[in-house]
Every structure is written in structure tokens, then in C-alpha cells.
Amino acid sequence: MKSKLFTAVFILFASTLLLVATSGFKPSQGKPWPVPDKNAKMANPVKSTAESIKAGKELWVKHCQSCHGKAGKGDGTKAASLKTEPGNFATPAFQKQSDGTLFFKISEGREDMPSFKKKIPDTEEIWDLVVFVRTLK
Amino acid sequence: MTKFKKYLQFMMLPASICLFLLLSIGTMAQDSxxxxxxxxxxxxxxxxxxxxxxxxxxxxxxxxxxxxMQHRFGTVRNGFKDFYGIYAPANIRLAFSYVPMDKLQFGFGFTKERLQLDLNAKYAILKQTKGGIPVSITYFVNTVIETTPDKDNQIYVTNGDRMSYFHQLIIASKITDRISLQVAPSISHYNNVEGVLDANGVIQRNMKNDHVAIAFMGRYKVSEKMNVLINYDQPITQHPGLKKNTNPNPNLSFGVEFVTSAHAFQLILGNYQGITPQSNNYFNHNAPFKYTTADGTEMKGGMFLIGFNITRLWNL
Known part of the structure; x- marks a missing residue:
């Protein structure tokens, strides 16, 4: 009787694990994120200096690190609960995106990635963030 | 109580709002x-x-x-008996605020102690600039209504007795990237104050209606996410205290703050249990250190309690 009960509980537990593992997790990192040309071509008005990197890092730690991780590798504390995989910012594929593209994506957001244009209303600060993201390679 | 005095009491709120709006309009005109x-x-x-x-x-x-979400537990003096005040009766405040236009915030909150409903507003009069204005100045005002049931008017003779007000001018400066300092003089006003019978059987005020105080605060930024905070409140007004010392005690509090994109968490060790500022400034009987008041009363020190503030932000 005990072994039957154990088997039933084991099957139930294993089925639940299988269900959780196969459903709901749909990483959309590969999904195209179109950025309008005029935005993608925008040049960063903020030069990369110790001051702008520091300002960008402060914003990164406060707003981005919990999902994207300390070094932008997508391993932040919240990353595991995201439907959208945060990606690895250290890769050449990520870093080849233009500054304007990064600015657009930070400002507008998509799916799990929130829009920051209200939270960071000063555009210069978003450019600071782009400057910092460039240091993650 | 004269009709004129009652009239004055009821005029405190509209007068506060008018002063507040005048300040707002004045500053907006300068901006334009x-x-x-x-x-x-x-x-x-x-x-x-x-x-x-x-x-x-x-x-x-x-x-x-x-x-x-704010919480203040009981004092830590009982040790394990009530686990340093955590199992003791606590004071709680739940509040909401909104910023409808630049520099101006309105809010309301509910506090467990004396069932206080507070309505508040905050306006940034002046902002510190890089290489320019050395300080930021903000004005904070609130009105509290004590909603404690009092069917037979045992506590409050009129509804005006339920009201209290608080005005504070907050002056702050970011000295370095890590260090910020703030000084904030304030005035609290209670319509209803404790009375005692004097030798002739006449009711006398045991406390004045107005109480002036000043607060000093500092922040040291340990990292991008963590700050250490310190706060000291010094009462200035001396109250009559006809039958006992009624002067409120100073408050000393320390805390750590953890900041994220949408939250701030502050863990506090301090003397204030009131949460609403006028209640803290007017009624604090927890003293940070042992001292003797002007009338010779020995105040016991070390009456600290644990508390926390949690804020959650949404950008609408």
C-alpha cells in the first residue's frame, strides 16, 4: 500500500515538473525587435568619460541589474522568472547594435523589458546608460 | 472657547492650502x-x-x-520577552501619494495610532543645481483627522478637536556623491490639547497648541543600492506641564536603506513610534539617552524601537 502511494506521489511530482519545464517558458531573445531607421541612426550625444560611465552604472545598478545581472550576462536575480530571456550583453552580436538602437530599446521596452522613458525622463541619462552598456563587452 | 478661536482652528487647513498654492503659482510664473x-x-x-x-x-x-508601508514595533527594552518589541503592539501606516505635475505631490494615509487619516502635500520650491544653487528646498504640509469613535464626546468636544496640522520646510544639499545633509524646521499644531485643573479648579493647558522642532538628517551612500541614514529631531517649544513634565523627547534614529528601480526599503532603529510627523514631534516619550529636563525630571534613555519603511513606485 505504502509503495503504491509512493509511486503515485512520485508520478504526480514528476508530471508536474515536466509540465512546468515544458510550458510557459518561451524565450524571445531571437525574436526580431525592429527599430525605426531614424532612431537606430541617432548618435550618442554623451561622450564616454569616467563621469558618464559612473552615471550610467548608477542607473544600471538601480534599474537594470536585477534582470540583466551585474555584468549584463542575463543572470540577474529576477532573470529566472522572466518569460523573455534577457540575453548576454557581452557578445559581439549585442554590441554591434548602434547606440541609437540601444537607446530606443531602453526607452520603449518590450514584453518583460519595461519602458524607461517615464522612469528616466532625462534623455541624457538614458544615453549615459548606453555609454555604460558599451563597457560590458 | 471663543467663536473666533474656533474659526481660526478651522481656517488652518484652507490657509495652509492657499499658502501652498501661492508658492506653486509664484514658482511656475518664474519658470515661464x-x-x-x-x-x-x-x-x-x-x-x-x-x-x-x-x-x-x-x-x-x-x-x-x-x-x-510603514511599521514601528514596540521598544526593544524587554529583550526576549517580546523579542525586542517585535511581538509588542505596533504602529502601522499605509499611504498613497501621486505627483500630478512637476514638483508637486499629494497624498493620504491611514495610521493605526489614534486612527489617524492624513492628507498631505509636498512642493519642491528650489532645486540644487550643479555649480549653481547650493541647496534644494521643499515645503511639506499635512492635516490629520483622528477618526477614533467618540460617541459621547468624551475625547473630542467638537470635530475641530480631531484635527492637527504640520508644516515643515526641508532644506537639503548633496555635499558629495556619497554624502547628503538635510535640516528641516517644523511647526505642529494640535487643536485639542491636554488640560489639567489648577489649584483654583480652573482648567489650564498642560501643553501649548503649537510645537516647534527642528530635524537634522544625513545620508551616506555605501553603494549604488545601499545608503546609511541618520536622523535627529530636537524639540524647541517648552510646554507648561503643570502636573507632570509634558515636553516631548528628542528622537535619534539610524537606518539602512536599500533602493531598487521601484522600491526603497528602510530598516530603522529609533525612538519615534508615531509615524505621522506631528504625533512624533508632539507626543514622543521614548528618549534616546538619559537626561534631566528643565524641571528636574529624570528621563530614562535608550528607549529605542525597530521599524521599517517600504515604498513602492509606479510611473503612470
């Missing part, structure tokens, strides 16, 4: 005529609306909705 390039304001002097027991100089950006 400014054509010269404006120096950028200094950001992050404090990173939450709260510095432990007081308001900070910060007014969040336009469109910010904030929810505050």
Missing part, C-alpha cells in the same frame, strides 16, 4: 519667463520620500504613484 539656459538640477540627494522618521527633500518625477 525663464529663457536663459537652466543649470541641471542635482539628482539623488535622497532616494526616497522618507529619511527614516521625516520627509526627504525629494519630490518624485511627474506621474509617479507611490504606496508606503
Amino acid at each position: 519667463t525663464a529663457a536663459v539656459p537652466v543649470k541641471k538640477p542635482v539628482k539623488g540627494t535622497f532616494e526616497s520620500n522618507w529619511v527614516l522618521d521625516n520627509q526627504s527633500v525629494m519630490v518624485p518625477i511627474k506621474g509617479t504613484l507611490e504606496m508606503d
Whole structure:
């Protein structure tokens, strides 16, 4: 009787694990994120200096690190609960995106990635963030 | 009580609002005529609306909705008996605020102690700029209505007796990237104060209706996410205290703050249990250190308690 009960509980537990593992997790990192040309071509008005990197890092730690991780590798504390995989910012594929593209994506957001244009209303600060993201390679 | 005095009491709220609006309009008018390039304001002097027991100089950006959850446990003096006050009766405040336009915030909150409903407003009069204005100045005002049931008017003779008001001018400066300092003089007003019978059987006020105080605060930024905070409140008004010492005690509080994109968490060790500022300034009987008052009363020190502030922000 005990072994039957154990088997039933084991099957139930294993089925639940299988269900959780196969459903709901749909990483959309590969999904195209179109950025309008005029935005993608925008040049960063903020030069990369110790001051702008520091300002960008402060914003990164406060707003981005919990999902994207300390070094932008997508391993932040919240990353595991995201439907959208945060990606690895250290890769050449990520870093080849233009500054304007990064600015657009930070400002507008998509799916799990929130829009920051209200939270960071000063555009210069978003450019600071782009400057910092460039240091993650 | 004369009719005139009652009238004055009821006029405190509208007068506060008028003063507040006048300040707002004055500053807006200055903004509209400014054509010269404006120096950028200094950001992050404090990173939450709260510095432990007081308001900070910060007014969040336009469109910010904030929810505050504040808790103050009992004093730690009983040790394991009530686990340093955590199992003792606690005071709680749940509050909301919104920033409908730049520099201006409105809010309301509910506090367990004396069932207080508070309505408050905060306006950033002046902002510190890089290489320009050395300080930021913000005005904070609130009105509290005590909603304790009192069917037979045993506590409150009139509804005006339920009201109290608090005005504070908050002056702060970000000295370095890591260090910010703030000083905040305030005045609290209670319509209803404790009375005692004197030798002739005449009721006398045991406390004055108005109480002036000053608060000093500091922040040291340990990392991008963590700050250490300190706060000291010094009462200034001396109250008559006809039958006992009624002067409120100073407050000393320390805390750590953890800041994220949408939250601020502050863990506090301090003397204030009231949460609403006028209640803290007017009724604090927990003393940070042992001392003797002007009338010779020995005050016991070390009456600290644990508390926390949690704020949650949404950008609408």
C-alpha cells in the first residue's frame, strides 16, 4: 500500500515538473525587435568619460541589474522568472547594435523589458546608460 | 472657547492650502519667463520620500504613484520577552501619494495610532543645481483627522478637536556623491490639547497648541543600492506641564536603506513610534539617552524601537 502511494506521489511530482519545464517558458531573445531607421541612426550625444560611465552604472545598478545581472550576462536575480530571456550583453552580436538602437530599446521596452522613458525622463541619462552598456563587452 | 478661536482652528487647513498654492503659482510664473539656459538640477540627494522618521527633500518625477508601508514595533527594552518589541503592539501606516505635475505631490494615509487619516502635500520650491544653487528646498504640509469613535464626546468636544496640522520646510544639499545633509524646521499644531485643573479648579493647558522642532538628517551612500541614514529631531517649544513634565523627547534614529528601480526599503532603529510627523514631534516619550529636563525630571534613555519603511513606485 505504502509503495503504491509512493509511486503515485512520485508520478504526480514528476508530471508536474515536466509540465512546468515544458510550458510557459518561451524565450524571445531571437525574436526580431525592429527599430525605426531614424532612431537606430541617432548618435550618442554623451561622450564616454569616467563621469558618464559612473552615471550610467548608477542607473544600471538601480534599474537594470536585477534582470540583466551585474555584468549584463542575463543572470540577474529576477532573470529566472522572466518569460523573455534577457540575453548576454557581452557578445559581439549585442554590441554591434548602434547606440541609437540601444537607446530606443531602453526607452520603449518590450514584453518583460519595461519602458524607461517615464522612469528616466532625462534623455541624457538614458544615453549615459548606453555609454555604460558599451563597457560590458 | 471663543467663536473666533474656533474659526481660526478651522481656517488652518484652507490657509495652509492657499499658502501652498501661492508658492506653486509664484514658482511656475518664474519658470515661464525663464529663457536663459537652466543649470541641471542635482539628482539623488535622497532616494526616497522618507529619511527614516521625516520627509526627504525629494519630490518624485511627474506621474509617479507611490504606496508606503510603514511599521514601528514596540521598544526593544524587554529583550526576549517580546523579542525586542517585535511581538509588542505596533504602529502601522499605509499611504498613497501621486505627483500630478512637476514638483508637486499629494497624498493620504491611514495610521493605526489614534486612527489617524492624513492628507498631505509636498512642493519642491528650489532645486540644487550643479555649480549653481547650493541647496534644494521643499515645503511639506499635512492635516490629520483622528477618526477614533467618540460617541459621547468624551475625547473630542467638537470635530475641530480631531484635527492637527504640520508644516515643515526641508532644506537639503548633496555635499558629495556619497554624502547628503538635510535640516528641516517644523511647526505642529494640535487643536485639542491636554488640560489639567489648577489649584483654583480652573482648567489650564498642560501643553501649548503649537510645537516647534527642528530635524537634522544625513545620508551616506555605501553603494549604488545601499545608503546609511541618520536622523535627529530636537524639540524647541517648552510646554507648561503643570502636573507632570509634558515636553516631548528628542528622537535619534539610524537606518539602512536599500533602493531598487521601484522600491526603497528602510530598516530603522529609533525612538519615534508615531509615524505621522506631528504625533512624533508632539507626543514622543521614548528618549534616546538619559537626561534631566528643565524641571528636574529624570528621563530614562535608550528607549529605542525597530521599524521599517517600504515604498513602492509606479510611473503612470
